[in-house]
Amino acid sequence: MKSKYFYLFILSIVALPIGFIIACFDALFANILINITNFRIDHFYFLIPFLAPVGLVIVYCYQKYGGNIKQGMTLIFNAAFDDNIDIPLRLVPFAMISTWLTHLFGGSAGRTGVSMQIGATISSNINKFFKSKLKQKDLICIGIASGFTAMFQTPLAGAIFAVEVMEVGKINYQALIPCLIAAYTSRETVSFFGLKTFNPIIDNLPHFSFSNILSICIISIIFGIAGLGFSSLMSTSKKEFPKILPNSLVRVVVLGSILSLILILAHQGRYSGLGSNLINLSFSGKQIYSYDFLLKAALTILTLSIGYQGGEVTPLYSIGTSLGIMLAPLFGLPLYFSASLGYAAVFSSASNTLIAPMLIGAETFGFNMLPYFIICISISYFCNFNKSIYDGQRCTKKVESPN
Template identity: 50%
Template sequence: MLKSLKDSSGLTYLNLLKLSMASLVLGLLVGLVDTIFGRVLLAIGDFRGHHFSYLIPFLGLVGLLIVYLYQTFGGESRKGMGLIFEVGHAESEDIPLRLIPLVIVTTWLTHLFGGSAGREGVAVQLGATISHYFSRFFTFENSSRIFLVTGMAAGFAGLFQTPIAAVFFAMEVLVLGQLNLVALLPATIAAFTASITTHTLGLEKFGHLIEVDISLTPFTFAKLAIIGLLFGLAGNLFAISLAYTKQKAVQLLPNGYRRILLGGVVLSLILFLLYHGRYSGLGTNLIDASFNSQTIYSYDWLLKLALTVLTLAIGFQGGEVTPLFSIGASLGIVLAPLFGLPPELAAAAGYLSVFGSATNTLVAPIFIGGEVFGFANTPYFFIVMTFAFIVNSRVSIYAGQKSLSL
């Protein structure tokens, strides 16, 4: 009976039942891997903070090890997020399991020795790799893409514990202008399972409830719209700079070993001289400062942007999202007094909208705002994100992202 019944996605209810059970297991596995990766990464950040002067001089040398590992053992895994997008677009068929230890270890090394990078790209790759392995046991239509989206949602949700945002991020990031709604049910189950798993296992979540008392007048709407445009331009700047710098780095130094060694030496010197590692790592120090009335310099967001771009462009591993959060939050603190907005609200709006602009996503950032800062602020976040999104130049931090022709 179940084999003949279908829901609106075109899948039989029997397949949905199988998908749901698989998604539950997938969420548990991805949550476990996310916890190990995330907790070690946080410990590494603390250790680096206490021994920064002794570790930062070796950033270029450890870069040689990263390149060696990828060139020796990487294979297709060297494409990183690019491979995930290729599989999502049916341009490649396989994601090797060796991607998991490679991306974890090389990201840990990048952070231990002071590189400026994120972590979400790793989590998404982990989730996608594990879920893609599951897809070989299912033969229904679009099973590969459904499992890929499900795994991406689980990876993002497990690390950030924002499951609703994770579901929409995974569904909208592959193709601009299109939601992979066929994966909605399994992605939701996997995302919430992964989030609950990492929370239960002690992986910390960033959350900061914002309570503001402002009326949504036409004047307030205009101010939110303008800062949304500015945040959108900042996200554009990051995405364009990353693509340009990667291209130029390869042109100037085609040899990967020379590129990461020389670039790493220059990068380590800059990071050391600029406030003794203020711009190393994830950027959570800038996020904490933004929401706890600590010192934020007017140029913090720009330096964090430039140094993250340089770190990733020369070959170090990690993601972009947490640095984008920190760039947006610190820029929001700078813009708040100029527009007469509550600093925490402006920082939160920047936190989500710079990320949204750089990734060409619209719905996920709004839900990040709700899950991290409170859903009472959703109208403000919606306005800001709308205007950040409309100025996007369609250049994304994900080179494999495609745009739906309208």
């Protein structure tokens, strides 16, 4: 018993400097990405034709020099369950530079998966450099909490996501306090470096009437199906594209060329990058098309499944937000209220996580929204049939026999 609490004490002490170091890396990563995004918007037509050649460079470098780091988040998950699996430090510059290039030339991708990979890589290498006996899984959880929080400055959600996402149905409670320490440290650090938060105010909330609750339940099912569709199509495309075009270099050139053409034709780059433009449009009363969520989903899946680098989280937020805007008038719900539910619920379904998305919604839009998020996300989560954007996620859910 005494050794257990001593281990937790050491892990908590270590979490503070780890959170600070990871936040410094992620602040650098995010700030450069912001500048790259602004540059791409100003020079879109000049840059987008080079998307396929840049994809060729990315895929070639990962094949030639990447080794196991091309597994991305799957490597992170596998390393958490096997102390003998090493996460090379070269993953950090590879992931950062390739994501910058993907965004610079117009690819549709996120950033949070990369920030979590950066965090997990740095934290997992603590054992290697200091010859400590800390569990690699706990260190990786700390790294994920720091990386996730650095992007959205939602420390409660970041900490819970880190201990929840590894194994469906099982939370790593041992790492929770260290993850909270790392997450809050990360938030304060990235705030110091000037990263801004996204916190729109949702002041038009529907009453808890039977008709409104019924409407929320129905759109929650739709959000869940949207998340399921995204994760399923992502998994399928990663398996099927290599069958159609077995050579990965040919694949990224051919499909990258098609991708760049679609991005030009589809509102001249509206679906390039993170998708934060769709989120901002949704919460500022600007034009959202009924097909925005579909095109953003399809182009993000295409981008990430053929070799470009980035994450899925922010695109999922934008997919859920724009879908929520479309569904709101159909079910008599306030626009921004419905968009905020979609923001968190589609991510919940796609990532196969339950508690963290509720906190994401509450920390982003206000804790007065928490009862609605609990209802919505509880439903959307159970509509995903255990599918996830994270291939390395372990599942401990068991279906009981009726006998």
